[in-house]
Amino acid sequence: LEAYVDAGAAVALMDGPPAARGRVIRSVDRSAGVIEWTLSNGARVVLRPTTLKTDQILFRAFASGGTSLASDADFISARVADDVISAGGVGRFSAVELDKALTGRAVVVRPFINEIGQGLAGGSTPQDLETLFQLIYLRFTQPRADRTAFAAFRSQALALLPNQSASPEFAFNEALNAALSGDHPRRRPETVEAVKQWNLDVAHAFYRARFADASNFPVVIVGSITPDSIRPLVE
Numbered sequence: 001l002e003a004y005v006d007a008g009a010a011v012a013l014m015d016g017p018p019a020a021r022g023r024v025i026r027s028v029d030r031s032a033g034v035i036e037w038t039l040s041n042g043a044r045v046v047l048r049p050t051t052l053k054t055d056q057i058l059f060r061a062f063a064s065g066g067t068s069l070a071s072d073a074d075f076i077s078a079r080v081a082d083d084v085i086s087a088g089g090v091g092r093f094s095a096v097e098l099d100k101a102l103t104g105r106a107v108v109v110r111p112f113i114n115e116i117g118q119g120l121a122g123g124s125t126p127q128d129l130e131t132l133f134q135l136i137y138l139r140f141t142q143p144r145a146d147r148t149a150f151a152a153f154r155s156q157a158l159a160l161l162p163n164q165s166a167s168p169e170f171a172f173n174e175a176l177n178a179a180l181s182g183d184h185p186r187r188r189p190e191t192v193e194a195v196k197q198w199n200l201d202v203a204h205a206f207y208r209a210r211f212a213d214a215s216n217f218p219v220v221i222v223g224s225i226t227p228d229s230i231r232p233l234v235e
Helices: 081-087 095-101 126-141 147-165 168-181 200-210 227-234
Strands: 024-029 035-039 044-049 057-064 107-113 117-124 219-223
Touching (some): 044 227, 081 107, 117 126
Antiparallel strands (some): 057 219
């Protein structure tokens, strides 16, 4: 037997910065210490340096769209695209390898897709700020479709849903929701039949389409930052 090789531990997320570097083309000082940058790709970055917590930086990127842009045929897979693709990891890392690579670093970047929008949310410490930006970049550019992780995620859903549907509260809420929405397909809760229709390729394509153009995303960064130190990472 070949010895096990831990592929995720102590590995850099990226070999180097992106080849196409952007730049800040406009800077505006807003009220209450807010600074707004416009980047060369059209994206807007809003900074709010604070001293409330010296070890915390929070961010959120958001844009309009969401599952409202999915066709009826793709909707069932599209509404779980954020969870399904997150479960697969990012770039060359599976979710397990990514967790190992981030050991000792306080960083989180979560994609989300709702009915009318999509985006990323998370944060880090000042020491891990570069890793935070690497994860943001990879979540935009290199989402990972992992069939093994997808199968596990799907199996978990199929195991949980029968127990959920046996709950009186679930049955009541399902009936109420159906009455209020006219039993519209896009308002129906997740069911075993729906989970069986999940398609990894459809979910991956929908995710990539929603995060294809970063210029649509205003990004808000708040916390223990200084404009001079964060600017190279933003660019």
